[in-house]
Amino acid sequence: MAIDIGKLDTFPKLLMHHARERASRPAIREKDLGIWQTRTWHEFAEEVRALACGLGGIGVTRGEHFALVSDNRPRLYAMMYAVQCLGGIPVPLYQDAVATEMAFPIQNAEIRFAFAEDQEQVDKLLEIMPQCPTLKHVVYDDPRGLRHYRQPALASYEDLLAKGRESLRRDPAFLETEIAKGRGSDTAAMLFTSGTTATPKGVALTHHALIDRAKVAAEMEDLGDRDVVLAYLPPAWVGQFIFSLAQPLVTGYCICCPESPETVMTDMREIGPTYYFAPPRVLEALLTQVSIRMEDASRLKRWLYRRFMAVAERAGGAILDGRPVSTLDRLLYFLGDIFIYGPLRNVLGMSRVRVAYTAGEAIGPDLFKFYRSIGINLKQLYGSTETSVFVCIQPDGQVKADTAGPPVPGVELKFTPERELLIRSPGLFKEYYKNPQATSEAKDAEGWFHTGDAGYFDPDGHLKIIDRVKDVGRLADGTLFAPKYLENKLKFFPYIKEAVCFGDGRDRVCAFINMDPDAVGNWAEKRNMPYSGYTDLASRDEVYDLVRDCIERVNRDLATEPEIANSQIHRFLILHKELDADDGELTRTRKVRRRFIGERFDALVAALYAGKDAVHVTAQVKYEDGRTGTFSADLKIRDARTFPPAAARKAA
Amino acid sequence: MSEVVLSVEGVSLSFGGVKALQDVSFDVRSKEVRAIIGPNGAGKSSMLNVLNGVYHPQKGRIRFKDRTFADMDSHEAAALGIARTFQNIALFKGMSVLDNIMTGRNLKMRCNILQQALWLGPAKREELEHRRAVEEIIDFLEIQHIRRTPVGRLPYGLQKRVELGRALAAEPELLLLDEPMAGMNLEEKQDMCRFVLDVNDHFGTTLVLIEHDMGVVMDISDRVVVLDYGRKIADGVPDEIKSDQRVIDAYLGVAH
Secondary structure, eight states, X not given: OOOOOTTOOSHHHHHHHHHHHTTTSEEEEEEETTEEEEXXXXXXXXXXXXXXXXXXXXXXXXXXXXXXXXXXXXXXXXXXHHHHHTTOEXXXXXXXXXXXXXXXXXXXXXXXXXXXXXXXXXXXXXXXGGGOTTOOEEEESOOTTOTTOOOTTEEEHHHHHHHHHHHHHHOHHHHHHHHHHOOTTSEEEEXXXXXXXXXXXXXXXXXXXXXXXXXXXXXXXXXXXXXXXXOOSOTTSHHHHIIIIIHHHHHOOEEEEOSSGGGHHHHHHHHOOXXXXXXXXXXXXXXXXXXXXXXXXXXXXXXXXXXXXXXXXXIIHHHHHTOOOOHHHHHHHHHHIIIIIHHHHHHHTOTTOSEEEEOSSOOOHHHHHXXXXXXXXXXXXXXXXXXXXXXXXXXXXXXXXXOOBSBOTTOEEEEOTTOEEEEEOTTOOSEETTOHHHHHHHBOTTSOEEEEEEXXXXXXXXXXXXXXXXXXXXXXXXXXXXXXXXXXXXXXXXXXXXXXXXXXXXXXXXXXXXXXXXXXXXXXXXXXXXXXSHHHHHTOXXXXXXXXXXXXXXXXXXXXXXXXXXXXXXXXXXXXXOOOGGGXXXXXXXXXXXXXXXXXXXXXXXXXXXXXXXXXXXXXXXXXXXXXXXXXXXXXXXXXXXXXXXXXXXXX | OOOEEEEEEEEEEEXXXXXXXXXXXXXXXXXXXXXXXXXXXXXXXXXXXXHTTSSOOSEEEEEXXXXXXXXXXXXXXXXXXEEEEOSSOOOOTTSXXXXXXXXXXXXXXXXXXXXXXHTOHHHHHHHHHHHXXXXXXXXXXXXXXXXXXXXXXXXXXXXXHHHHHHHHHTOOSEEEEESTTXXXXXXXXXXXXXXXXXXXXXXXXXXXXXXXXXXXXXXXXXXXXXXXXXXXXXXXXXXXXXXXXXXXXXXXXXXX
């Protein structure tokens, strides 16, 4: 149960509260020298208090920004709390950022103080010091390799702590006053948005916003001081910040820091977290590992795995949701839990997981259902840095693969006519630091935050995000056309690597498909289908049938969603080449550049809409050595079956 | 300038008619990184083998920490605080990283086999103490993730790191590294360089290393000895060595 906040309106006040209330309970653990070392709330708060006095001694003042570059370590968190004790504002930075990327936040917030985990981070900070004249003090944790550094800016954590202990003993009242001065409306932290497209923006979040959201979510999931979390994602990311700084303070649960990024899997098994977060790519990597290891297992084990996973697929999700399941399936699932699911959860380190979240990007329904079917309560949520994460969460029993769930208490949502999602919530950010223009663009006078995400509510009132608002168009009949949503649905099939959908301003949707050469090649081999290369394989009728089948399944899905039922894919072709970042067709982060592709292959788009069943293509190709050549082929165009909205609903 | 811990005085070594080393003299100062370089067959590995007592020279003396030896015995060398790594990794392939590094503590174990087998008080305390030392090395070399992995399953670069770990476990005063970076890619070499320098800095270990990569040698060593056909042809700081005509000739060959 989350604690009653009352007068405890800042993180330092909450920390001192836990130090009194649950002094000997574990607050933070770290695996060091192969052993899990525990700090209790009392010990941890004592360290923070001394550290805060040390920081006061070197001149950290109220409202001061303090940069931190470190992996998840107890000392990182102690440092953040210590900064907050003095009314300062921690600014965690991504520890894998290159030096030049760190310069902007430090210049922007005129940062004077920084904390660095080790020599690597110290080197980066020293490198950018000439561009950042304000940066005067760097506190480092691990002294290894730093013995010969003579820069006056450097100070060790140990020294700071020792000096802080000294001054705490001399003047214990100083810190009490400083902590008492804190207000809930003060900025508690500033997190920089990644800013792939523009310069990063510093999102200022108040104690009140963070505490409110953390508490609401904790109450919803019934988190308490017996829960355990593994802190393994970058602390500069808002999710990790919430799970390992805000929520432990409203519930008193314990966070655990892995030994090193490479040992996360083993550490997780040892700790057995009860509350877990993972972005879809992590979940996918775990599943891949499981599949690979399963293929090497003995025949009996493989057979058991196949049989019981079929049972899990049928009954697992329903059992987790508390829906009715036949007695036979229940019995089989019980056996499966003994032989397969239980051991599997144990290998994944998820034996004790009560609540697991995923968010950040669209998750494939099969991937999502896999975890739920083996009894892991994986749920989706929606949120961003600007909203202190929690906007929507799927409550237990209302979990779906393709929504983000209903809004959590306190949040108001509405949509603009362009389908942009607007949010009003106590968790909203205070401002973009030193960027009033961006602030007023994102947050209007009535306090609505413009997310830039387009979506709608499904019939059960769950939020469904489909695309960025700037990419969403409309078909000629006014139906919403969200290309990324369709493309993602297509890409969840292993045979489809990329997809590009067209339809804005047109009467129907057509698509380019890029098949996945590995998956389709493998499929062809199993059928003894000879082929000479990518282009040859892509033009096979069998492959067209395979892809059409995928598209029709997507169409059937779309038919059940009234808002976008008309954006089913009518016609498609399989491209003769792989879309490539070198040709400008993808961004470096592998997102399709739809407009560019549409212009480059305008003849193909025209043929799709002209109703032809083949199109001749000549294209310039750039080889890897820089030479260019021409290529020509006939591409087939095929129709895909579409489904009337009402009929599909009946069938489903 | 720090004191000399090891000096080699007029060492000659031959195998039948092959003169591997002829009248080689040089010294190693405390806490320095000393490199031995030279073309193939110059006698570098032989020199290292003489230093830790694998080969016994026919002539010359070795002084280590104020004691003079006509030749060394490898047990004696280890007991005196000389540890080494090998050109072609010599680890126990079937044992875990942890156990391999633990073997490096062998000379420091005081309990007898009976005490250890019965897990008596002193044996337990000793084990804990050694385990801690080994864990510190694992932490130092950043190999926590492979602690329990059998060495045979590791890639080459990591095996080299484990071997360095085992040598460090003996807490040597003088560490001999035989081509620590051979066969590594650039990134692994950079990592290894950092570890070598960190070992030198953190533990204050004196290092003698053989290395082929000139970039690495010139970057990390304080002084360099150059051997060619078993003779010393140059000795000095990297900058002197780089411009030494005899060294250039030895590496590039001379017109006859």
